Amino acid sequence: MDIDPLTGIAQALAALDAAGGGRSPESLTAGELLQVNAAFGALKRQVDAAFMPVAAEIARQSRAELGRDSLAKKQGFRTPVALIQATTGSSIGEAIKLVQVGEATAPRASLTGETLPPKHPHVAAAVAASTLSITSSHAIVRLLDRLAGRVDAAMLDDAERVLVRRAPGLRADELSRLLTHAEAELDPDGIAPRHEEQRAQRFLEIVERDGAIHLNAIYDIASGAPIKAFIDGRVSSTLLSNENRDDATRDERSVRQMRADALSDLCAHGIACDAVPTGVGAAIVVRVTLDELQSGVGAASIDGIETPVPVSTLRQLACDLGVIPWVMGGESEVLDWGRVKRSFTPAQKRAIAARDRGCACCGAPVAWTHVHHIEWWCHDGPTDLANGLLLCSACHHRLHDDGWEVRIDGVGTAATVWFLPPPWIDPDRAPRPSASQLCTLAA
Template structure:
């Protein structure tokens, strides 16, 4: 039987021979060769590289297993200690330059597949011969081997020797047919089948590890690190998917390459997910009566009077270190749960936003009937998820009346204010139009706002 080193040498030779046999291989760089190669040739090269990588990982795992054995802390002079490293993965990461995670994977797989000896020193085969054979022949990747070995270890206390042998053979066979993600899902479900009573303790342990933390960065942004338990993640994903998925199908105008800039959503999936989460939280604040467990849920925004009037300057969210722009503070002030605290030149409070600034519930209901939700073309956010926005800002003298108000979802409210859009109404027909800024449309062609469908 060929060792993985022999197979690796053979596959590397075949790969090199294929490249050397390509036209102009003796004069062109590899990038130039690939650019001029046929699809079939490029795919063949990728497949051969995959074989080489799998066999190289097999050899690396075997070497790592030996380094792990020689670095055992029970030895008189462990290898890792003699080299000034903490453990075998650290030795491998230092020697090979790979990431520590990859080095740990090599060590884990190599240790689990290493040969054994009896008490009198006689050699024994690997505890997992099917996985070992698949890895050494290059048919099983290191990642698949690690997932299978982890599953076998979890199942071991609850299965017979025969069950484990059959499961190992089954999983190695599945690894040849399933993508790694599907194999991982399959392996994740198996321990519960052998130990159905063990899922509840694991759930409790997962809940105990669940955590939410916020990290402040120097650039004024924040990161959240969430460790979910399965139940909480399921609820969160359902809520986010419901908020993110479109409720109607839109079609692109073939005469407008790339779609109308007014309708095209340029947000990444991560940005859409964040906006959905913020929208859910905003709804929670809006639904609260103003007091939650004895704590006021109103958000305070402090802003100088000059910044409020001009839209130029900064404001501060109470409890958040980073500043926000005055324009953002003015837009946030459209929400009844966000209260601007206006400061004079000496930073003394002049006024807590009054009812003149906010649209009344009756006005919001009237706009809901008129607008039917966010008025932006292509957006179908309902009135409950929209903000009552002033067309002419209140701080600039715009009245808080229905004719100067419009419903916009938070995302399009930002676009309306920050990108320079405008809204115009035909006095004869009452038809309203969104006017794009010149950088979106040099002609500033009006986009008609379709009235909501009203049942007869």
């Protein structure tokens, strides 16, 4: 039985009060603070869920064909979004999300007056249950609407159900990765047209303003991949060097400053060179199936970049760049070393990256990660693929220092990585999925 929106808000308020929301934050224990934080999140979702149908009805009564009889215009506003924004104090973007998700999750009526289910029933159910935020709901609705004319309705319905189940608890960047992979999986034929559109929109502006040089640019994936690979390589080298330095010699630049300096150094090097350098300082690893490579149809992924590219684009990348095709277990490379070697080889890292896609914990780019032994080397852990895990430096230290455990189910690239928190974080030690699992539609 559905709960009345106001009843849901009242229950959320009661839960907040029970968690300690009526006390000063300074008096709360760490556990109580987390409970209050979760209760406030649930309350916000309940309030948004109750307001969305109101926003949708305001929009319905303010539609353009009503002219002067529009509800918004009668109140002195040009659009319903402006009315909602003014009365709630929200941004234009927030008001638009309320209206659009409200319309997408409201019951519909047929021409004969029969009540029809919402346009997006799974999103509507999750919003009503207070499990999905307005931001996540809007992102999912936009993706589904964009694909509606190109993807089978049954596939879209199944994708909606999976996305609604996976979205709660994801950060904005994690949700973005999930939706990017979902779009590529649902509409592989749309990858090439989108890529060509992005290529046509590429630009670079260089402006001197306020005593500084300002760069503003957009690149398509093929054009931007070598730039990102080079800069990520420089940043990764600096971060690795910092691990072996003390506070006196540590490089204190932010990652953004490291990126800026890397681009400047590259250009300074190019000016000083008499000829274009031919050495490959950074590799671009492209992952594609053999069938797709042979047919020239399909999508390829590039390490460190979430957006897929058409297989046909690989020819552009392969001409003058250090492109490494992913062929695991090639006859010239040994991928399992046992106890013979302590450090994982570059070939092993590329193989493990096919599974982890970056830091298995936080999703940082592959270039920022190193392969770490799941079973420590000092505890007789082998230098084998099954015992390797991609982690950035920060996550590596956090997992070891806090007592996390790692579990891998399956073998090869199809294996799944799980992180088991220590009892002081979660007494039940419920396994948490790796970052790569959060961006796939697979169950």
